[in-house]
Each structure stands twice: as structure tokens, then as C-alpha cells.
Amino acid sequence: MTRRGAPPSLAARVVGAVLTILLVGGVLVSASTWLNGRQAARQAYDRVLLGAAQDIAESIRVLDGAPFVDLPVSAFELLAQAPDDRIYYAVRGPRGGLVTGLYDAPVDGDDRPPGVDPVYFDGALQGEAARFVQVTRRFAERSFSGAVTVTVGQTTHARQAMALDLMLDALVPMIAAGVALMVMSYFVLRSAVAPLLALSDGLARRDPYDLTPMQTEGLPRELQVMIDAMNRFMGRLDRQVEAMRNLISDTAHQLRTPVAAIRVQAESIQESDDTTASAKAMERLLARTRSLGRLLDQLLSRALVIHRTDSAPRVALDLREVALDMIDRRDHELLAPGVEVTLEIGEEPVRVMADDFSVGQATKNLLFNALKHGAPPVAIGTEVRGSEAAIWVQDAGPGPDPAVSARLGQRFERSTASQEDSAGLGLSIVAAVATALGGRVEMGPRDGGFRIALVLPLAPETTK
Amino acid sequence: MIRLMMALLLLALPAWAQEDTARFGTGATVLTLRSTTDIAIVRPAIERFVATNPDLSVAYEQWGSNDLFADSRAACDGEHAPADAVLSSAVQHMVWLVNAACAQPYQSPATDSLPDTRRWRNELWGLTEEPAVIIYNRRIIADADVPRSRFALLDLMRAPPDALVGRIATYDIGASGLGYLFAHADSLEATTFGAMLEGFARVDAVATCCSAEIIEGVASGRYHIAYNVLGSYVAGDMDRDVGVILPEDYTLILSRSYMIPRGAAHPQAAARLLDFLLSAQAQEILAEAGLVMTRDLVETALGASGRRVIALSPALLVALDRNRRAQLFALWDNAFRTERGP
Numbered sequence: 001m002t003r004r005g006a007p008p009s010l011a012a013r014v015v016g017a018v019l020t021i022l023l024v025g026g027v028l029v030s031a032s033t034w035l036n037g038r039q040a041a042r043q044a045y046d047r048v049l050l051g052a053a054q055d056i057a058e059s060i061r062v063l064d065g066a067p068f069v070d071l072p073v074s075a076f077e078l079l080a081q082a083p084d085d086r087i088y089y090a091v092r093g094p095r096g097g098l099v100t101g102l103y104d105a106p107v108d109g110d111d112r113p114p115g116v117d118p119v120y121f122d123g124a125l126q127g128e129a130a131r132f133v134q135v136t137r138r139f140a141e142r143s144f145s146g147a148v149t150v151t152v153g154q155t156t157h158a159r160q161a162m163a164l165d166l167m168l169d170a171l172v173p174m175i176a177a178g179v180a181l182m183v184m185s186y187f188v189l190r191s192a193v194a195p196l197l198a199l200s201d202g203l204a205r206r207d208p209y210d211l212t213p214m215q216t217e218g219l220p221r222e223l224q225v226m227i228d229a230m231n232r233f234m235g236r237l238d239r240q241v242e243a244m245r246n247l248i249s250d251t252a253h254q255l256r257t258p259v260a261a262i263r264v265q266a267e268s269i270q271e272s273d274d275t276t277a278s279a280k281a282m283e284r285l286l287a288r289t290r291s292l293g294r295l296l297d298q299l300l301s302r303a304l305v306i307h308r309t310d311s312a313p314r315v316a317l318d319l320r321e322v323a324l325d326m327i328d329r330r331d332h333e334l335l336a337p338g339v340e341v342t343l344e345i346g347e348e349p350v351r352v353m354a355d356d357f358s359v360g361q362a363t364k365n366l367l368f369n370a371l372k373h374g375a376p377p378v379a380i381g382t383e384v385r386g387s388e389a390a391i392w393v394q395d396a397g398p399g400p401d402p403a404v405s406a407r408l409g410q411r412f413e414r415s416t417a418s419q420e421d422s423a424g425l426g427l428s429i430v431a432a433v434a435t436a437l438g439g440r441v442e443m444g445p446r447d448g449g450f451r452i453a454l455v456l457p458l459a460p461e462t463t464k
Numbered sequence: 465m466i467r468l469m470m471a472l473l474l475l476a477l478p479a480w481a482q483e484d485t486a487r488f489g490t491g492a493t494v495l496t497l498r499s500t501t502d503i504a505i506v507r508p509a510i511e512r513f514v515a516t517n518p519d520l521s522v523a524y525e526q527w528g529s530n531d532l533f534a535d536s537r538a539a540c541d542g543e544h545a546p547a548d549a550v551l552s553s554a555v556q557h558m559v560w561l562v563n564a565a566c567a568q569p570y571q572s573p574a575t576d577s578l579p580d581t582r583r584w585r586n587e588l589w590g591l592t593e594e595p596a597v598i599i600y601n602r603r604i605i606a607d608a609d610v611p612r613s614r615f616a617l618l619d620l621m622r623a624p625p626d627a628l629v630g631r632i633a634t635y636d637i638g639a640s641g642l643g644y645l646f647a648h649a650d651s652l653e654a655t656t657f658g659a660m661l662e663g664f665a666r667v668d669a670v671a672t673c674c675s676a677e678i679i680e681g682v683a684s685g686r687y688h689i690a691y692n693v694l695g696s697y698v699a700g701d702m703d704r705d706v707g708v709i710l711p712e713d714y715t716l717i718l719s720r721s722y723m724i725p726r727g728a729a730h731p732q733a734a735a736r737l738l739d740f741l742l743s744a745q746a747q748e749i750l751a752e753a754g755l756v757m758t759r760d761l762v763e764t765a766l767g768a769s770g771r772r773v774i775a776l777s778p779a780l781l782v783a784l785d786r787n788r789r790a791q792l793f794a795l796w797d798n799a800f801r802t803e804r805g806p
Contacts, residue, residue: 069787073652076779084585086563087778100787102563126565 011193018185022178029174030167037166041159042131045082049133050118052078053152056089057137060099060150065143067093069100075152082158088125088132089153094146107132107153123153130155195219199227211238240307247303254299254425258292295425298365302429305358309436312355316459319350319382319391322363326380331364336371344381350389351459354437359391362433362454365426366393373400374450384458390442392453399443399450430454482525489514489521495733497522498536499551500529500642501720501755502676505696509749513740520733529554529641533561539725540566546725549734551591553694554641555776556648556783558721562588563778567723570735574742581775582719588776590719591741592755596646597695598709599679604688605707613712614656617691621663629668633678633687636671637796642718643671646692647792648783649716649774656713660691661799671800682706694718696754710770717773720755 008016055075061068069091079087090101098104107130108123118135132153139145195218202214213231216224265285272278326332327343352359363380370378374395382391427441430452434441439456486503488510499506503526510522525547527535532552539546540561552558561567567587575589582590598617600610604627611617620628635643650657663669670687672678675697681687683706698708722741724734740746750756774780782788 068791069785070791071782071785071788073779073782076777076782080777080779083580083777086565086585087781089781100785102560102781128565 010196011189014189015186018182022181026174026178030171033167033170033174034163037163037170038159040166041162044162045154045156045159046120046131046133048078048081049120049131049152049154050135052076052089053118053133053135053150056091056152057135057148057150060091060137060139060148062139062141062144067091067099067139067144067148071100079152079154082154084157085155086125086128086130087154088130088151090151092149092151094148099148107151125153125155128155131159192220195223199223211235211241236311243303243306247299247306250302251299254295255292258288258295262288262292298425298429301361302425302432305361305429306432306436308355308358309432312357314353314355314437317352317354317356317359319352319359319389319456320345322356322359323380323382323391325360326363326367332367332371332378335368336376339371339376339378341367341371342377342379344379346382346384348384350382350384350391352389352437352456353459354456358433358436359454359456362430363391363393365429366391366452366454369393369426370395370397370452373397385455387458388439388455389458390453390455392451394446394449394451396449399445482527482531484526486524486526487521488524489518491518491520493520493730493733495520495522495549495730495737496525496547497549497551497734497737498525498527498532498547500527500532500553501551502526502697505753505755506750508753509741509746512746512749513737516740517736520736522737528639529557530639533557533641536561536566536725537564539727540564542727545729546727548728548730549722549724549737551720551722552641553594553718553720554645555588555590555718555721555774556645556780557641558588558723559584559776559778559780560784561725562723563781566726568726568728568731570724570731570738572735572739574739578742581773581777584776584778587723589722589738589742590776591722592696592718592720592750593757593773594718594720594755595695595710595757596692596716596718597698598689598691598711599682599693599698600689600707600709601682601685601687602705602707604685610707610709611689612709614660615713617689617711618656618659618663620689621667628688630670631686631688632664632667632669633672633681633690634664634669634692635675635678636673638793639673642675642694643692644789644792645718645774645780645783646716647796648788649772650692651792653714653716653772658795661795665799669800671796679706692716695757698754712770714770714772717757717771719774719776721776 052075055072055078056069059070059072059075061070075089076087079085088102088107090103090106091099092101092106093099096106107125112119112121112134115134115136118133120131120133123130123132130153132151134149134151136147136149138147199214199219211234213234214227216227216231219227262285265281265288269278269281269285272281323343323345327341332339332341367378367380370393375397376395378393378395380391380393382389384390431441433439434454434456437456439454441452442455443450443452445451482498484503486507488507491514497510503524506524510524514520514522529552532550533554536546536550536557538544546566550558550561562585567585569586571586575583575586578589598611609620611620621632635646637644637647647657650660669691672681675694678687678690678693679698682690685705695708695710698706722738724731724738728734741750747756
């Protein structure tokens with residue numbers, strides 16, 4: 001996707017790595033085959049040298065009290081196995097005296113004392129690299145006794161040619177294998193990278209506002225993990241954007257009527273001359289603004305709840321503590337002074353995995369609805385039902401109109417008849433919390449009153 | 465004064481070892497060619513060469529093979545300037561010189577087309593194919609008595625008619641490098657060599673120096689039979705009285721070899737001469753002179769098994785080995801009873 005001055009692509013990286021491996025391997029293999037070839041050539045031609053030298057040593061006789069060499073042609077035919085190499089030979093008596101040989105002067109290194117085993121040494125023949133062997137034959141005759149050394153040498157053309165041949169013989173199939181590997185790795189790489197390329201193509205062509213999930217079918221596992229993560233992220237983004245959009249439109253919608261009413265009342269105060277009437281209107285205006293404040297609170301808290309359902313971590317939460325907290329805060333005394341709120345909780349903890357703020361907001365809205373629209377006494381409590389936990393609020397009233405409860409949870413749950421202090425918005429918060437935490441809202445008549453409950457799945461025992 | 469002159473003469477002696485000289489062409493670049501081949505035999509080929517290469521002229525020096533070897537060794541040791549090219553029939557000398565790194569390499573399509581037996585290290589090339597033959601005087605030896613193989617010659621010598629005593633000639637291996645080479649090759653080739661030497665002893669055979677002298681002797685009837693004569697010289701003389709036999713048991717085939725000494729003044733010119741001598745044109749001229757065996761001669765007189773090419777290979781170094789020389793000379797001297805200095 002990045003085009004210039006960009007870091008290398010995945011394919012380029014892998015190709016580079018494969019090339020490097022092949023090159024380094026090739027150099028190592030060439031070096032090793034060259035060494036092997038040289039070793040093999042050295043051994044092969046050293047044997048030829050030794051054979052020739054021993055052939056010559058065999059041909060030494062003692063004649064009239066002196067060593068005499070009946071030089072065998074076979075030795076030279078053996079040396080001619082290296083057809084283009086020059087030859088050196090010398091047979092020397094006990095005190096280094098030349099018995100026979102090509103030249104009177106010994107080559108460098110041909111002055112070592114006679115040993116038992118053949119001795120190989122490197123030297124030069126007329127300035128050209130050469131290899132020599134020296135073998136010793138001992139005589140113990142009546143007329144002659146002592147060691148006679150035979151030195152045979154040869155230049156190294158044939159050795160080098162053989163080493164090169166051996167190396168090439170080994171290298172040619174290896175080069176072919178290397179090329180085959182390159183071709184294969186090209187195709188393997190192409191098929192491996194193909195889904196990635198398709199994916200990056202898809203991403204490049206994608207509308208920046210398109211937050212729908214990407215297809216993961218047929219993708220390699222590693223990529224699926226990535227795409228799943230990306231899809232989850234996009235989903236959350238999508239929901240948040242949606243929530244924000246809803247919040248804005250809700251807010252606009254909810255505020256339009258009360259703000260218009262406030263304006264009308266303020267204008268009527270301005271135009272009225274009657275002080276008693278304007279004092280009355282002022283009181284209504286005050287009540288309106290207070291109600292508007294609460295509405296704003298609720299809108300904010302709903303937005304917060306919806307935001308948190310996606311982002312806040314779930315923690316282990318005891319619903320009894322939520323209910324207890326509700327009583328302890330005594331917010332209800334401000335809202336409905338004089339109304340008794342009773343607490344009904346058991347001994348056992350009622351644990352769920354949830355966001356405590358969201359659950360608190362939902363409970364608060366349930367309680368406030370009961371205080372405002374129901375009849376006292378009001379009770380708040382928790383209970384465990386099988387694999388579910390519930391936090392509930394009950395009042396002695398008949399409950400809402402069935403039509404209202406049917407539309408429960410929708411955003412604009414505020415009948416035109418109702419006052420600005422909206423029960424509908426409160427219930428929609430509860431419903432949103434329930435949905436986000438995988439639970440539900442239950443409501444119905446109970447013990448001559450009306451009970452509404454937020455039911456959530458019980459936390460697994462293992463999570464303490 | 466006389467002493468001084470003597471000293472000068474002695475110093476100049478190696479230069480006197482050459483038997484004959486000739487100058488071909490008028491080109492500015494003078495190619496010195498030292499050879500054992502008689503000038504008369506190579507004249508047509510060299511004349512053709514300078515005719516097609518007008519910028520070159522050839523200073524041809526004819527040498528005895530042993531002297532030429534000594535001269536080349538001295539040149540290789542840096543004692544004096546080497547020739548531009550050396551052509552010798554004593555190929556063991558040439559192999560020795562190449563083995564001692566006295567030659568320089570050259571490669572061309574012409575040299576590459578030579579068989580392995582006529583090339584070594586791209587420094588030594590065999591130009592000719594010449595058989596070692598038995599010659600006889602047609603007037604004296606009847607057709608039926610002509611020895612067509614070594615065995616026949618042996619039989620002839622085993623019960624020699626008195627007429628044959630002192631009438632069989634061969635090269636003196638001490639004086640002739642070529643004669644020594646043939647004797648060496650014979651000694652390697654077959655056990656007949658020992659019997660042959662005994663036979664020579666029995667008939668009081670004559671070991672003498674040079675090809676020309678032997679052929680002349682046979683032609684004149686002084687010798688009846690000569691053994692191991694280089695066939696090319698006979699063909700060159702084309703004497704009607706001289707009969708030529710390629711021995712049927714085996715015939716040694718020699719290839720005169722050519723090398724360009726290291727440090728030669730005109731190596732390119734020498735290489736041009738080499739390429740010319742290997743060309744079809746020059747080979748034809750050499751064949752006319754008898755230096756290259758014609759195909760029908762090879763096919764009719766010799767089976768494939770009878771051809772013993774003396775290959776240019778390091779195995780020829782054995783021929784120059786001092787112990788082996790001593791041994792061969794001992795056998796030879798025993799047969800010919802010649803006195804030899806230490």
C-alpha cells in the first residue's frame with residue numbers, strides 16, 4: 001500500500017532472505033566441494049606418485065657393490081596419468097650421492113634424511129608448484145648396505161584440473177537445485193501472500209466510512225485472528241458512532257419541547273403586568289428548568305452507560321452492594337421526601353460480571369421511576385434464580401400502562417402526556433444496560449404491587 | 465698469440481657443431497631454426513613457407529642430435545640465446561627439454577588436431593610420421609631372402625653366409641641420438657632385442673654414424689643390409705638399388721618433434737612456422753619428401769598392431785636415464801666391441 005520510500009514488502013523480505021540463504025549456502029558448499037575436490041585429487045595423485053616411486057624403488061639392484069636402477073617405463077607411464085605434468089625423479093645413495101636422476105642438484109626439500117614411511121612434500125619444479133614423495137629402500141647386502149631414497153615429483157596441473165572437475169560435478173546439480181528452490185519458493189511465496197495481497201487490496205479500496213466487518217473466509221488462521229480483531233474494533237467503533245449519533249438526535253429531540261416551553265413562559269412573564277400571575281409563571285419556569293436539568297442528567301447518564309458497555313471492563317460485582325449503596329446515598333429522600341424505601345437482601349452474595357457504574361445507573365433509574373410513578377411503600381432487593389441474578393424494585397402501585405411497557409426500552413419512551421421528568425428515558429437506560437451485559441428486564445405485578453427487575457447472568461463460581 | 469687463437473677456437477666450438485646452414489627468404493625477421501633434419505629434405509617445405517610469409521626469413525642450421533641437445537640445454541641454462549625453434553628427430557631430448565621447462569607453450573587449432581601421441585603439454589609437437597625400416601641392396605639380396613621381419617633377420621644372422629659378415633650396418637647409438645632412441649625403443653618393445661644384439665655380434669655388424677652414410681653404403685653394396693634406418697631418408701634418396709622393408713612384427717614410427725624454446729627471440733614467427741608445417745599443404749610437401757607416411761603404405765604393409773608410434777610422453781625420460789644408458793651401452797658395446805672412453 002505504501003508505494004515510495006517504503007519499507008520492503010513481505011514478499012521482498014522473504015525473497016531476500018531465501019536469496020541470502022541460497023547465496024551463503026552456495027558459497028559454503030562451493031568452498032567445501034573445492035576443499036573436498038582438492039583433497040580427493042591430492043589423495044588420488046599422491047597414490048600415483050607413491051606407486052611410481054615404489055615402482056622405481058623396486059627396480060633398484062645392487063650391482064658391483066653399488067646401487068643400480070633399471071628404471072621401469074611403467075613408473076613413467078603411471079606418472080603420465082597426469083598427461084600435462086612435468087616430472088622429477090632422483091635416486092640417491094646413502095650419502096646423498098646421485099645414483100640416477102634428471103638433474104644433479106636436488107630440488108628444495110629433497111635433502112631430508114631417509115625415513116621408514118613415504119614422505120610427501122610440496123615444492124617447486126622450475127618455479128612451478130609441484131608435489132613430491134620420497135620413499136626409502138634399505139639394502140643389507142654383503143657388498144652394499146644402507147638406505148637408497150627415491151624421490152618422485154610432479155607438477156600439479158592434473159590435480160588442479162581434477163579438483164576443479166570434482167567441484168563442478170558437485171556444484172552443477174546443486175546450482176540446478178538452487179534454481180529449482182528459487183522457482184519453487186517464488187510460487188510458494190506467491191500463493192502464501194496472495195490472501196494478504198487480496199486483503200490489502202480490499203482495505204485499499206474500502207470506503208473510509210464503511211465499518212462493516214471484513215470477510216474472513218478462506219483466510220489463513222494468522223490473518224483471521226488479525227481480521228477478527230479488526231472487525232471487533234470496527235464493530236465497537238460502529239456502535240460508538242451510532243450511539244453518538246443517537247445521543248445527539250435524542251438530545252435535540254428531547255430538549256426541543258422543554259426549551260420551547262421555557263421560552264414561551266419567559267416571554268409571557270416579560271409581557272405580563274400582573275405581578276401575581278408573573279410570580280406564578282416564574283414558579284412554573286423554575287420547575288421547568290429543574291426538570292430540564294434532570295432530563296439532561298439522564299441523557300448524559302444514558303450516553304455514558306451506552307459508551308461504557310463497550311469500553312468499561314467487566315468486574316465481579318455483588319448486586320447486594322449496589323442495592324445497599326442506593327439506600328445509603330439517600331438520593332430518594334430528595335426526590336420523594338417521606339417515602340420509605342425498604343431493603344430486602346439475603347445473606348449470600350449475588351455476584352455478576354458487570355460494570356458497576358452502569359448497573360448503578362440502571363438501578364437508580366428503576367428506583368426513581370418507582371418513587372415517581374408508583375405508590376409507596378417502595379422496596380429494593382436482590383435475589384438468585386438458578387443461573388441468574390436479579391436486582392429489583394417494587395412498589396405498591398398498579399404499574400405502568402401495558403402499552404407503555406410494550407414499548408419499553410425504546411429511546412423515545414416518553415408519552416406526550418407525561419411530564420418532562422421522563423420515565424421512558426430511564427427505562428431505556430435499564431434496557432440498554434441489560435442488553436449490554438447479556439441480561440434482560442422483567443416486569444410484572446407481584447404481591448399486590450408492581451415489580452421491575454434487571455436480570456443478569458450469575459458470575460461463575462470460580463471468579464470468587 | 466697462437467694460444468689465444470686456440471682459446472677463441474675452443475670458445476667458438478659449440479657453434480661449429482652445426483653441420484650445415486642455409487638461409488631461406490629475404491624477410492626482415494630472421495627465424496633461427498635448429499634441426500637435425502637434412503637441409504635437402506626440408507628445403508621444399510621451408511621455401512614454401514618463406515614464399516607465403518615474405519616478412520620472414522629462416523636461418524636453418526643443421527645439427528647432430530646430441531650436439532643440438534647440448535646446445536639447447538646450455539641455452540635453457542641461460543648460457544647463450546636459444547634458437548627460435550628446434551626440430552629434432554631425437555625426441556627423447558625434446559621431451560627432456562620440455563620436462564625441464566625449456567620450452568614455451570603454444571596452442572592453435574592445428575596443434576589441437578594432433579593426436580595425443582604427437583603432442584605433449586602444448587609445448588612439443590610431432591610434425592612427421594617416419595618409420596624405422598630395414599633397407600637392403602636389391603642387387604645383392606634376392607627377393608626370397610629379404611628379411612621381412614626381425615625374426616627373419618635373426619634367422620639370417622644365426623647361420624650367416626660368409627658374405628654377410630661385416631655387411632650389416634646400423635646406427636651407432638653413441639653418435640646418433642636417433643639411433644639410441646631406436647635401440648631404446650627396441651629394448652622396451654621385445655625380447656628380440658637381446659637376440660638381435662647377439663646376431664649383430666655374430667656377423668660383425670657395423671655401427672656407424674649417419675643416415676646418409678648408411679644409405680650410401682647400402683646403395684653402393686658396401687653394406688648388404690641396414691637395420692633401423694629412418695625410412696624418410698631412403699625415400700628421399702630414391703635409390704633404385706635400395707629396397708625398403710617395414711618390419712612385419714612391428715615397425716617403430718617416429719615423429720620429428722618441434723618446440724619453441726623459452727626465451728626465443730621470435731616466438732610468434734616460430735608459431736607461424738609450426739602452424740604452416742602442420743597445415744595440409746606442408747604435410748603434402750613433407751609426404752613427398754618421405755617425412756610423412758602415406759596412408760596406403762601404412763595400410764598395406766602394416767597391420768594396426770604393427771605400428772609402434774614413439775609417443776611424445778614423459779616415459780621417454782627413461783631413455784635418458786644414466787643407469788639405463790649405461791646398461792644399454794654395456795650391451796651394445798659388448799655386441800659391437802667398440803672401445804669407448806669413460
